[in-house]
Amino acid sequence: MVKITDVARHAGVSPSTVSYVLSGKRPISEETRRRVQASIRTLGYRPHAGARPAGGRANVLALVMPLWAGIHAPTALRFAASVVTAARSYGHDVLVLTQDEGEEGLRRVADTVPVDGLIVMDVALRDPRLPVLRDLDRPAVLIGFPADRAGLTCVDLDFRAAGERCVDHLAELGHRAVALVGPPPEVYVRRTACAQYVLQGFTAAADRHGLTSAVHPCEATAAAARATAERLLREHPAPTGIVVHNEAVLEPLTEAFARLGPRVPEELSVTAICPADLAESARVPLTSVALPAAETGLRAVELLMRALAGEPVPATTLLAPVLTVRGSTARRTGGGGA
Amino acid sequence: MVKITDVARHAGVSPSTVSYVLSGKRPISEETRRRVQASIRTLGYRPHAGARPAGGRANVLALVMPLWAGIHAPTALRFAASVVTAARSYGHDVLVLTQDEGEEGLRRVADTVPVDGLIVMDVALRDPRLPVLRDLDRPAVLIGFPADRAGLTCVDLDFRAAGERCVDHLAELGHRAVALVGPPPEVYVRRTACAQYVLQGFTAAADRHGLTSAVHPCEATAAAARATAERLLREHPAPTGIVVHNEAVLEPLTEAFARLGPRVPEELSVTAICPADLAESARVPLTSVALPAAETGLRAVELLMRALAGEPVPATTLLAPVLTVRGSTARRTGGGGA
DNA sequence: GTGAAAGCGCTAACAC
DNA sequence: GTGTTAGCGCTTTCAC
Numbered sequence: 001m002v003k004i005t006d007v008a009r010h011a012g013v014s015p016s017t018v019s020y021v022l023s024g025k026r027p028i029s030e031e032t033r034r035r036v037q038a039s040i041r042t043l044g045y046r047p048h049a050g051a052r053p054a055g056g057r058a059n060v061l062a063l064v065m066p067l068w069a070g071i072h073a074p075t076a077l078r079f080a081a082s083v084v085t086a087a088r089s090y091g092h093d094v095l096v097l098t099q100d101e102g103e104e105g106l107r108r109v110a111d112t113v114p115v116d117g118l119i120v121m122d123v124a125l126r127d128p129r130l131p132v133l134r135d136l137d138r139p140a141v142l143i144g145f146p147a148d149r150a151g152l153t154c155v156d157l158d159f160r161a162a163g164e165r166c167v168d169h170l171a172e173l174g175h176r177a178v179a180l181v182g183p184p185p186e187v188y189v190r191r192t193a194c195a196q197y198v199l200q201g202f203t204a205a206a207d208r209h210g211l212t213s214a215v216h217p218c219e220a221t222a223a224a225a226r227a228t229a230e231r232l233l234r235e236h237p238a239p240t241g242i243v244v245h246n247e248a249v250l251e252p253l254t255e256a257f258a259r260l261g262p263r264v265p266e267e268l269s270v271t272a273i274c275p276a277d278l279a280e281s282a283r284v285p286l287t288s289v290a291l292p293a294a295e296t297g298l299r300a301v302e303l304l305m306r307a308l309a310g311e312p313v314p315a316t317t318l319l320a321p322v323l324t325v326r327g328s329t330a331r332r333t334g335g336g337g338a
Numbered sequence: 339m340v341k342i343t344d345v346a347r348h349a350g351v352s353p354s355t356v357s358y359v360l361s362g363k364r365p366i367s368e369e370t371r372r373r374v375q376a377s378i379r380t381l382g383y384r385p386h387a388g389a390r391p392a393g394g395r396a397n398v399l400a401l402v403m404p405l406w407a408g409i410h411a412p413t414a415l416r417f418a419a420s421v422v423t424a425a426r427s428y429g430h431d432v433l434v435l436t437q438d439e440g441e442e443g444l445r446r447v448a449d450t451v452p453v454d455g456l457i458v459m460d461v462a463l464r465d466p467r468l469p470v471l472r473d474l475d476r477p478a479v480l481i482g483f484p485a486d487r488a489g490l491t492c493v494d495l496d497f498r499a500a501g502e503r504c505v506d507h508l509a510e511l512g513h514r515a516v517a518l519v520g521p522p523p524e525v526y527v528r529r530t531a532c533a534q535y536v537l538q539g540f541t542a543a544a545d546r547h548g549l550t551s552a553v554h555p556c557e558a559t560a561a562a563a564r565a566t567a568e569r570l571l572r573e574h575p576a577p578t579g580i581v582v583h584n585e586a587v588l589e590p591l592t593e594a595f596a597r598l599g600p601r602v603p604e605e606l607s608v609t610a611i612c613p614a615d616l617a618e619s620a621r622v623p624l625t626s627v628a629l630p631a632a633e634t635g636l637r638a639v640e641l642l643m644r645a646l647a648g649e650p651v652p653a654t655t656l657l658a659p660v661l662t663v664r665g666s667t668a669r670r671t672g673g674g675g676a
Numbered sequence: 677g678t679g680a681a682a683g684c685g686c687t688a689a690c691a692c
Numbered sequence: 693g694t695g696t697t698a699g700c701g702c703t704t705t706c707a708c
Contacts, residue, residue, distance in 0.1 A: 001449065001475075003701060014679045019703060029677060050388050050396060050452030051701035053684035058388060060433070060451065067419040074411040081405040084436055093451055095398070095433050098422055111339070113398065113431055114388030114452065137339075221619060222589075251560075251589070281559065341685055352695045357687060367693060389685035391700035682705080691696075 058114030082297025139307035163201025170241030220248035229256035265330035285326035396452030420635025477645035501539025508579030558586035567594035603668035623664035
């Protein structure tokens, strides 16, 4: 382990000069800077983050992510990957915390581990961790919008608009009865923010267009998906337009429709809110509002970095939904509807 | 931020005493310990990991995990979750590094970030990171077995035995022609350890039983799974026993079989090497060798902790495969085979 | 524009 | 059984 004093000796300067060359916090003559940087390179020196005095940068940020079984792993991992990649591009590493460490976990990390800031995924409308986050002496960025966002920095897809956008699209195609296939009931019970907003958007748009609407929470299993498909088709009036906000059942649900009868999109139009590649690679490519995991993660990191740099950051960053029409939606043709 | 000196003052002792109460590295009188611990609690003190002298414990370990798109996210996340949980139970946090930071990334973290040890997932037979890992001044545990494991600590399911176990099971049921549906070709090209071992075990057991055998690498897409299913059924002799070592195609592959004709298990027996819950929740519950992600992660952390404590650790920990018979395998009934 | 020196919070000899 | 003290590697006053 080569240390700052080694570099200083090698370059014939004092340790503090090396430190300043690295931080740029005071002007250094061209000549000296070059010598120091040469020494740094030849010795392979790297400042050891742990040795920084408390309060200084550790170049580590904490990511609180849901790791429980119910989560849609591919989506969660996309978020995590984008956060890690973005963080690295700013020279930071990422410490992961599980959701279920809760408030205590946040406090522990902030107090105990050298971490510059936090990114929190999967927030609930009234998340018990909010007070702690507000109290922390470190900046934090939430992926998701709690009900009371005073004093917090949040970023996420505009899920309300996403829900509306799907219904608008279906209404434009002439559908008069729509249904939302949402996440499992427990997600609604926990009042996970994005689920609530999609629901609001869906309902609001359906009412605005005067559509018949129904909501079906659905467990993340193939069996539940099949049961939901059957229930949907038995309804009166049977919906001809579906919005799916549950990545796990996308596959089995469309599979079940294929088996049960209604052709997609001729007799049944399906839209989804999910990562774009999932929608593309479905048996019938799905018209969808993209869940921009990569962009969201990147934005969260950018916001955190700006906060760390002392720059002012917008309290809320809502990403506008983008609906891409693929093969799963079409103008309504007879049957169904009110 | 309350510090150790605050606690010391409050308890009327010296900082070192507080430190020793915390670490237990020297005997403390019952009386003093109690006073100190009371002060710790009332002041809400937590030792700040970052301030520990270099070489000391940071209570952080690094987990190098594959985050590229091709990975089976649910499986990867299971590993990660078990490592994080186990680490927490030892009072450690987990820093994630992506696979593609490669050798340089390992070096960077070891030099730069206060990390006590490393856990490396998804190792290749001749992994370029091995020399770095051996050189590091920190203990590391690999999940997976490279070809040359001198000086390394490894833990993993015994994939070779797992491959054998599946074939043995099929042979016992009277199947005479078997096929392995493996991970995508690029996984074999990278010579990912577990894929190689399964292949070896599969081939060895097939030869030992005198079975006809074939190997089909398969992309992790539903389309590729369907194509593979068709190809399998067209072979002469058509295999009547299948080993699937590719979680992503489990679903679409069995789906395709169901559509193409051969009934499972009456005409075609299917075994898988995958997490147990995946096998259980398949349309036809699959006979499988469990991929014990939870146990593997736990073991890796245990090994690392023992190494950190200076205890000797076994260089290799092979987890014995456990085959659970479910509904997807049965005694061979006429047709197919040699 | 640069150096010397005093911390940062914690640990571990070294004393008694 | 406990206190004193000298570090750890780095940053940041303060002084020139």
